[in-house]
Amino acid sequence: MDAFRVIEIKQSVYADNNAEADRLRGEMKNSKTFLLNLMSSPGSGKTTFLKRTIGELKNDLKIAVLEADIDSDVDARAVAEAGAEAVQLHTGGMCHLTAGMTRQGTETLDSENIDLVVIENIGNLICPAEFDTGAAANVMILSVPEGDDKPLKYPNMFSVCDVLLINKIDVQPYFDFNVDLCTERVRKLNPDIRIFTLSGKTGEGFSPWIQWLKNAVREWQVSDRIQENALMKTRH
Amino acid sequence: MHELGLMAEIVDKIEAVAKENNVTEIETLVLDVGEYSGVVPEYVEECYPAVIEGTLLEKTALKINVIPGKARCENCGTGFAVKGNENCCPRCGSQKCKVIEGGEFVIKEIVAR
Ligand SMILES: Nc1nc2c(ncn2[C@@H]2O[C@H](COP(=O)(O)OP(=O)(O)O)[C@@H](O)[C@H]2O)c(=O)[nH]1
Numbered sequence: 550m551d552a553f554r555v556i557e558i559k560q561s562v563y564a565d566n567n568a569e570a571d572r573l574r575g576e577m578k579n580s581k582t583f584l585l586n587l588m589s590s591p592g593s594g595k596t597t598f599l600k601r602t603i604g605e606l607k608n609d610l611k612i613a614v615l616e617a618d619i620d621s622d623v624d625a626r627a628v629a630e631a632g633a634e635a636v637q638l639h640t641g642g643m644c645h646l647t648a649g650m651t652r653q654g655t656e657t658l659d660s661e662n663i664d665l666v667v668i669e670n671i672g673n674l675i676c677p678a679e680f681d682t683g684a685a686a687n688v689m690i691l692s693v694p695e696g697d698d699k700p701l702k703y704p705n706m707f708s709v710c711d712v713l714l715i716n717k718i719d720v721q722p723y724f725d726f727n728v729d730l731c732t733e734r735v736r737k738l739n740p741d742i743r744i745f746t747l748s749g750k751t752g753e754g755f756s757p758w759i760q761w762l763k764n765a766v767r768e769w770q771v772s773d774r775i776q777e778n779a780l781m782k783t784r785h
Numbered sequence: 786m787h788e789l790g791l792m793a794e795i796v797d798k799i800e801a802v803a804k805e806n807n808v809t810e811i812e813t814l815v816l817d818v819g820e821y822s823g824v825v826p827e828y829v830e831e832c833y834p835a836v837i838e839g840t841l842l843e844k845t846a847l848k849i850n851v852i853p854g855k856a857r858c859e860n861c862g863t864g865f866a867v868k869g870n871e872n873c874c875p876r877c878g879s880q881k882c883k884v885i886e887g888g889e890f891v892i893k894e895i896v897a898r
């Protein structure tokens with residue numbers, strides 16, 4: 550019988566997903582569709598925030614939402630009522646969305662006519678940080694009740710995002726959340742991140758965010774280059 | 786906690802590699818797991834017996850090399866261990882640092898015949 554030998558493989562486990570993500574990003578660029586990956590813990594206010602964002606933009610942009618919340622169509626219905634096309638993705642208890650699963654959602658949309666697609670990713674601050682969905686930008690929500698120490702506990706998530714939204718700022722008086730301290734902790738991990746403080750419930754702090762999003766979508770649609778986002782920079 | 790799904794993918798990949806190389810027996814599977822890869826070695830070990838059941842890897846031992854986090858300062862070029870330095874250059878104090886090692890999750894090799 551043959552002797553045992555070493556067969557070198559040296560392949561990143563993330564390589565296939567990264568390649569699929571790059572392919573999807575290229576297609577989205579061609580159809581001038583800005584794909585935004587929204588990540589957070591469960592209950593941080595993603596759906597409430599999305600409904601308000603859609604309401605503010607629906608006269609300017611054609612919007613769709615890919616809803617990946619664990620096997621329920623409640624959220625999809627809520628965003629549809631707010632004025633966006635909604636697609637429920639059935640992720641079967643997965644803890645993150647892959648580029649392949651994202652594609653299943655975008656393929657059901659008429660991308661040529663859609664300006665902005667938001668992925669409401671699965672509520673989790675760990676796993677989604679490791680998987681490029683093919684999005685143009687990665688945005689996370691941290692809500693005030695979750696605490697300002699989350700950047701210390703989930704450094705990867707804060708490192709891969711282009712934008713941090715500190716949400717539920719309306720309840721800040723009732724919590725010991727320190728926005729300056731949180732900002733300092735986040736910037737240590739990710740010096741280039743954009744930070745907005747706002748409330749999906751009251752609308753406080755929304756206009757700078759809406760302005761940023763409008764600009765980001767416009768830039769994506771007019772430039773022919775794909776700028777490397779924060780997640781792409783940390784990919785392995 | 787995506788270790789289970791990833792391990793199932795790895796097993797599929799290894800079975801394909803085995804076929805390509807006319808391998809009938811795999812003694813060891815070696816993985817490189819970075820300290821900051823988001824993958825927890827204990828979880829990988831925990832789900833391993835379940836994912837290899839009924840596959841070519843059923844009798845294959847699993848070896849995990851944990852790769853420590855290393856960063857490089859983009860200001861002065863110093864390389865340093867991530868642990869204990871909190872993404873801050875120990876030489877010049879700059880916070881413009883890039884993690885250069887320790888983020889990987891790689892199938893390194895198999896020992897087979
Ligand atoms: N005080 C306050 N509560 C909010 C805000 N946004 C959402 N909530 C509440 O937080 C809970 C979870 O919100 P939801 O949008 O469903 O979060 P999701 O699970 O991330 O989609 C609900 O009870 C919302 O009413 C906010 O800006 N301020």
Ligand SMILES: [Mg+2]
Binds near residue numbers: 595596669
């Ligand atoms: Mg929701």
Ligand SMILES: [Zn+2]
Binds near residue numbers: 858859862863877878
């Ligand atoms: Zn330095």
